[in-house]
Amino acid sequence: MALHPVVEQVTNRIIKRSRPSRQAYLAHLDAARVKGVQRSVLACTNLAHGFAAFPANDKLKLREYKQPSVAIVSSYNDMLSAHQPFEAYPKVIKDAVREVGAVAQFAGGVPAMCDGVTQGQPGMELSLFSRDTIAMSTAIALSHNMFDASLYLGICDKIVPGLLIGALHFGHIPGIFVPGGPMATGISNKEKASIRQRYAKGEATREELMEGEAKAYHGAGTCTFYGTANSNQMLMEMMGLHLPGAAFVHPDTPLREALTRAAAQHAVKISQQGGEYMPIGHIVDEKCIVNAIAALHATGGSTNHTLHLVAIARAAGIVIDWNDFDELSKVVPLLTRVYPNGDADVNYFQAAGGPTFVIRELLDAGLVHDDVNTILGRGLRNHCKEPFLDGDKVVWRDLPEQSGDESVLRKHTNPFSDNGGLILVQGNLGRAVMKISAVKKEHHIVEAPALTFDSQEDFMHAYKAGKLNRDFVAVIRFQGPRANGMPELHALTPALANLQDSGYHVAMVTDGRMSGASGKVPAAIHVSPEILAGGPLGLVRDGDIIRVDATQGSLDALVPEDVWAARKMATADLSSSHIGMGRELFDVFRKSVSAAEEGAAHFPLPSPIDTTVPLHEGTDSGEIMPGSDEDFLFRKSTAK
Template identity: 60%
Template structure:
């Protein structure tokens, strides 16, 4: 199959741009690998400490030179629905490893916070930086050098990117990600959104709202809308880091345990002592990163990955920027309608054909690099298959050849739109991204006077006071990484949605985030440079005419900002809820386009500097 010319061009450009840092990274990984079982390099005292708590049979295996020892890095906690199922996984994994004469240990845990719990709260200002804490925690877990392979247990927003960033610094080891799956469908997402808007208008009580939310988020598993968490699972699949078909199997599905067991056995085969050695750095390369960007566009995934994929790539010595996202979006058709881009949830998507169908369609259209390394031991075509349980164990068979519901997933020949719906905006206000796949065409261009806010709480106060019933562009500034950790601003969504439904032309421009739940109101997000770094947003005043044009890719303002002094941030958000502990993160965080990274050295060349725009 001929490869799409733009996919080839963008990938070639990424390879050329990344030549030096990628070569340095690969050299580092090659120097770290090739030593057989890692624990053999430890002293007797080191090793004795490392297996002191193990059962006698595991100790005997680890004393020898043949058995692989697998490190489990887990995001388990029992407060968060997505990660609660992981409580039982370590014992399932250890048992499966013993079946193939290997051993496993929980190498460490990583924090897992939920944006759904902290949304609109002060704790959200720690959310983005938790990704980098998770990367460091993963490195600490693996730093004991006891392990020959890695199993990462994580699902949600910052957890999977952080796990992968940390694991990539140990890229000489094979790594497989094991998800827990989405909760089963509850209250339909459009109904939940309707009640949220009624509550914002004062037409529904808090009891009504809590009942609706509880019916939506009701059991173990990931939230069912297609936000960052479920976009993570798509990415792990399309990058070849899951076993095929693992992403969207429910926690209580009979297939969930066999997939987990098969993942444990598979990573042993990928170790240096296995039959198919496949270190992580050979799986995550420039082609798999390009594939991830295409998958994001084709499924209408989370805008958070315009940050996370950049950061993940840098952890592997690869430099990508928003121009790469923009060019690939232009040639990638939107194949899915999953909430907030449509009424269906990820369970409906999975039943309609799911990722196996999407990946087959994209490969056959030349929109994915098929010849990549994967943890399945074959190229990406393996991910057009789905698992089933046979009498002699888990097997894979071809997935759906066509959609079971074309209102949810479609072929490349009849997409929902010709492009992926994620676009880059540029202009005198800086660079931004916008997700338009859920925005009606009549709202793709908004030109209106600015109303400037330095917090989302101020916006909500004015909305409740009835002061925003007009056409306007809400400028919410001092929300970037350096200012306050770049929180998501979904607290604004119901109010903005109400105003749009009332017939007003409204849009949002912010250096903060909106993420995978970005909905029907046009939102230019991740504006860079941010206001706290003397970006143009710091000079915008009420009444300035701002034009957000998603069709032409422009973010314009009818004012000469150069003649104005910059505003300074209002209310301080540097203390409370632990925020003072993250002052160092805020002080060094790179721009949104460079991944909002607070860990210098994560590009494989010793620096976390800016990506070069082309």
């Protein structure tokens, strides 16, 4: 199937826009690579420190400068269900790597916080900043320069993006992401949401709410709704950073352990010493990023990735914006119905065909690039297979032609919707994103008076006092990254859903985040620029008519221009969000963070450098920039 013209157009635009920073990135990547094992650059005393506590046989291998050393970077902790399974992984990985003659070392741990635990709590104001903290922690783990390949153990919201950003700053090192899998299905997500809404209305007790939540979140593994954590796993599959079909295999099963062992041994294979060298910086390129955006749309994925994918791309010298998301959303059909975009959870999605089915369908529709590098080599179609056990080994088989359940997963010829449902809205209130895949069409346009709130607590006080039984647009202000770290406002979902169910026309507009579980209430989120960066959301006053129009992609305050121009920016006392729960430690983050559309990140794009150097000859184009992706493939092919 020929590539869709819009996909080709967006890709070419990204390549052109990114050329200076991408070339700089690849030049730095190429310069960091050394001939032989990475640890060969270390002095004897450095290396002795690096293997002092290791078993004798492993120590001997490290001293000989022949066999690769594989880094394990893990987000393990046993409080979070998704990360608890990682406790046993290091031993499994070390044993598997020894079997193929190499060595694995636990390079470092990274923090992993749970938005489910911190939702609506002060700790949520550290959530977004934890992503770049994880990236820096990853860099510290790899800074010992001992490693020839890496295994990244992470699952949830900020953890996978943070690990990948850190990994890309060591782009010369091959890397594989190793998931833990989802927990088994508990009570349905629909039933869970119903209990929450009844509790918000005072119709269910706290004990009933607690019982429902405990039945929903009941064991080891990722939460089973399709929020940011499971969107992460879909994207790692599409970007070719997982072994095929690894995302949604349950923890503590023979297949899960076999996949972990296979990933560990494959990491050795794609090291320089393994003969199939594939550095992660040459996997994550412009086409890979476009593929990831397409997968996000096709599965109704998390709005948080309009931040995270931007930041991931920047780490690889690639510049994307919300226009790219918007244009791709218009042509990529919705192939899944997984909660909150449907009733099924990710276990049903996996049983129906899972991520590998989505990848195949998007390839067949010409909506993603096949000519990309992955951990399996060249070509995304290598990832259109599902894993099975053959004894204690993993084998991969072709997918069934048809979905196992068309109420959950469909072919591209019969989609649930002809677009991805993640759109850009813009107007005199700024630029924002909306996820409308779960919003009914009668709610795609809301025009109503504004009610402004400076915190989610203020909103909930008004709701509980019965002051919100009316049509309105809730403008939740001072929730951007500079103000308070851009917390998710998912705790407002049950109240807004109740008001909508009661027949009121309601919407939310905020410079904060909503959630990977954004649902049925229209919400224009990530409004950029935020108020503390001079964003016009600070000019809104109670009673202003706000129009949120998902059909036209507009976001406006219907206020006369002269009145609008004469207004002064609203102010708020944000000191309570800057102290306590460790928030004072992140003051430098609040002061240095980029805009939401730039990824809400704290690191610069790679600086352009002089690329006027001799070029290879004898290729199709006649010229290849040294250090570029094409140069990497050229040298790889001629080496064979």
